[in-house]
Amino acid sequence: MTLRLLFDEIRSSLKQISDELNYPQVDFEVSEASRSEFGDVSCNITFLLAKNLKKRPFEIAEIISKEYRKNTGKFVKEVTAHPSGYVNFVANFVELNNSTIKSAAQKKYGDINVGKNLKIVVEHTSVNPNKALHVGHVRNIIIGDTISRILHKAQYDVRVLNYVDDSGLQVADIIVGFKYGGFSPEPPKDQKFDHYCGDVVYVNVTEKYETDPNLVEKRTQVLKELEEGTSEIAKFANEITRKVLDEQLKTCWRLEVTYDCLNFESQIVRSNLWKTVFEKMKLMGIVYLEKEGKNEGCWVIKSADEEDKVLIRSNGVATYIAKDIPYAAWKLGMLEDPFYYKKYAEQINGRVLWETTLEKTGNKLDFTGEKVITVIDSRQSRLQKIITKIMSDFKSQAEAYFHLGYESVTLSGETAKTLGVDTVGKQMQMSGRKGIYVNADYILDILGVKTYEEAKKRNPELDELSLVKISEQVAVGALRYAMIKQDLDKKITFDLTESLSLEGDTGPYIQYAYARAARILEKAEDEPQFDVSFTDLVTKYELNLVKAIGKFDIQIEDAAKNLSPKIIARYCYDLAVTFNAFYEHVKVLTAEHKSLINERLCIVYCFKETLAKALDLLGISSPFRM
Numbered sequence: 019m020t021l022r023l024l025f026d027e028i029r030s031s032l033k034q035i036s037d038e039l040n041y042p043q044v045d046f047e048v049s050e051a052s053r054s055e056f057g058d059v060s061c062n063i064t065f066l067l068a069k070n071l072k073k074r075p076f077e078i079a080e081i082i083s084k085e086y087r088k089n090t091g092k093f094v095k096e097v098t099a100h101p102s103g104y105v106n107f108v109a110n111f112v113e114l115n116n117s118t119i120k121s122a123a124q125k126k127y128g129d130i131n132v133g134k135n136l137k138i139v140v141e142h143t144s145v146n147p148n149k150a151l152h153v154g155h156v157r158n159i160i161i162g163d164t165i166s167r168i169l170h171k172a173q174y175d176v177r178v179l180n181y182v183d184d185s186g187l188q189v190a191d192i193i194v195g196f197k198y199g200g201f202s203p204e205p206p207k208d209q210k211f212d213h214y215c216g217d218v219v220y221v222n223v224t225e226k227y228e229t230d231p232n233l234v235e236k237r238t239q240v241l242k243e244l245e246e247g248t249s250e251i252a253k254f255a256n257e258i259t260r261k262v263l264d265e266q267l268k269t270c271w272r273l274e275v276t277y278d279c280l281n282f283e284s285q286i287v288r289s290n291l292w293k294t295v296f297e298k299m300k301l302m303g304i305v306y307l308e309k310e311g312k313n314e315g316c317w318v319i320k321s322a323d324e325e326d327k328v329l330i331r332s333n334g335v336a337t338y339i340a341k342d343i344p345y346a347a348w349k350l351g352m353l354e355d356p357f358y359y360k361k362y363a364e365q366i367n368g369r370v371l372w373e374t375t376l377e378k379t380g381n382k383l384d385f386t387g388e389k390v391i392t393v394i395d396s397r398q399s400r401l402q403k404i405i406t407k408i409m410s411d412f413k414s415q416a417e418a419y420f421h422l423g424y425e426s427v428t429l430s431g432e433t434a435k436t437l438g439v440d441t442v443g444k445q446m447q448m449s450g451r452k453g454i455y456v457n458a459d460y461i462l463d464i465l466g467v468k469t470y471e472e473a474k475k476r477n478p479e480l481d482e483l484s485l486v487k488i489s490e491q492v493a494v495g496a497l498r499y500a501m502i503k504q505d506l507d508k509k510i511t512f513d514l515t516e517s518l519s520l521e522g523d524t525g526p527y528i529q530y531a532y533a534r535a536a537r538i539l540e541k542a543e544d545e546p547q548f549d550v551s552f553t554d555l556v557t558k559y560e561l562n563l564v565k566a567i568g569k570f571d572i573q574i575e576d577a578a579k580n581l582s583p584k585i586i587a588r589y590c591y592d593l594a595v596t597f598n599a600f601y602e603h604v605k606v607l608t609a610e611h612k613s614l615i616n617e618r619l620c621i622v623y624c625f626k627e628t629l630a631k632a633l634d635l636l637g638i639s640s641p642f643r644m
Contacts, residue, residue: 149216
């Protein structure tokens with residue numbers, strides 16, 4: 019076990035003492051002390067009791083501390099009452115070291131059963147299949163993938179979905195380009211098909227609409243045929259979008275991102291799920307037929323504080339939200355599943371990727387959940403708020419459907435300049451329609467070149483294959499970490515140079531700490547032996563490292579409950595900082611005696627394994643060399 023043992027023991031003892039003193043039960047917090055002079059753990063129980071007991075918190079703290087000292091338990095060494103009123107505890111590190119290190123050496127260290135196998139759907143990515151993924155999309159992908167990994171570690175039964183909007187306007191745009199705009203359906207040599215569709219066809223067709231009304235009419239006709247799904251145009255569009263999707267998935271797999279199922283919008287439209295949901299919404303009074311005003315003849319959702327949302331226009335055409343509502347209900351398992359499933363691909367980690375089909379020739383599988391998390395940027399908040407309310411009404415459960423929003427990504431002026439876009443030093447806001455963006459593949463390629471050169475300089479003895487592998491691991495780690503180290507409600511300004519730094523809060527800095535630990539273990543004459551008591555670990559650098567290792571499962575629980583990937587990112591960084599302080603001040607291989615060498619090797623091993631597990635939750639590899 020971990021620091022959780024210490025926290026649980028303190029919590030249990032305080033409850034027992036409160037009962038013995040006839041104090042009322044209160045929901046107090048036991049947490050890590052904010053400053054080292056306060057000890058290792060602090061508790062706020064006295065502040066919650068003060069009003070009821072009509073005493074100052076410090077008086078209560080003195081009484082509780084006195085009682086606690088009668089039996090400090092296994093993991094507590096000292097208990098003190100701080101003048102501010104907190105009850106502070108110093109850990110018994112002889113016991114805690116032994117427990118933490120032996121636990122951290124186990125393969126499943128960090129596993130914690132928060133989810134209790136609850137079925138949960140995480141939907142992310144959902145990029146229109148008309149272009150390559152750009153760095154703005156990457157934040158969505160990395161957030162969704164990291165949340166999925168954290169929830170899986172916390173023992174949720176996670177199903178990861180990618181919604182493919184293969185019948186929308188942006189797909190219609192590239193089909194217009196191929197059929198009526200003079201663009202070849204084959205890309206130039208050495209250009210990925212998704213890059214060609216987005217960078218050339220989509221951008222140029224969008225410009226042509228401004229001067230060619232005939233093309234605008236063609237788009238309307240193409241869009242209608244896409245929704246009907248039976249014409250030659252629809253079949254051609256299916257071929258094109260799948261080619262784009264194939265290339266998008268290659269980028270996702272390069273980022274170490276995998277899925278369980280692809281859900282195609284065209285099939286949702288043709289499945290008649292909407293009719294079932296629409297009738298239910300009418301019966302429940304969620305939608306109304308507007309009889310006057312600008313929305314006369316439309317079916318709308320009333321809003322008390324915002325403009326009413328139109329679901330069905332007066333001409334009978336459904337709006338975008340009318341496609342999202344039945345999909346949300348399907349994800350929650352509230353509708354009979356009309357789909358069959360067939361294998362789309364086997365992914366990089368051997369995980370099978372399935373796709374929906376309306377042909378009754380595949381398998382019947384279950385990708386629904388008791389709870390759904392949809393990762394979409396904050397600009398969609400109003401739409402998602404409406405869907406969340408409808409789903410809570412349908413399911414009579416307030417948090418069954420949850421929108422995990424996030425802010426956008428910009429590029430720093432220097433990075434934009436490096437990538438060939440002069441913004442006069444200003445940040446660059448991306449727009450796919452205007453062609454103002456940088457493809458994720460290009461970012462990874464640039465990062466890879468930079469890391470390859472550095473890896474070769476540091477490791478001249480390594481072969482080409484090893485250097486390429488390291489450079490790709492570091493490039494992916496740099497990009498993934500940059501996307502999740504900030505709070506989700508903060509905009510990110512991505513900078514190439516900063517993201518690759520071996521100093522500061524970056525992915526490579528953390529990976530470098532892992533490589534350092536691996537190098538120590540590689541140089542050691544003997545394997546670490548864990549059948550010892552770890553009584554020689556007494557310096558603050560050793561104790562701080564053991565404490566940091568011992569927080570792993572607590573951080574996972576916190577991240578899972580708050581759906582916050584930043585918590586694990588921050589833990590990885592703090593763990594690396596703590597190890598680097600240990601590395602600078604503590605001799606391992608040249609320690610005073612053999613037993614101390616072994617105990618310190620055990621710490622290094624546990625750090626290495628814990629950091630690797632934590633980085634894996636972020637989708638970041640742990641290279642043995644940098």
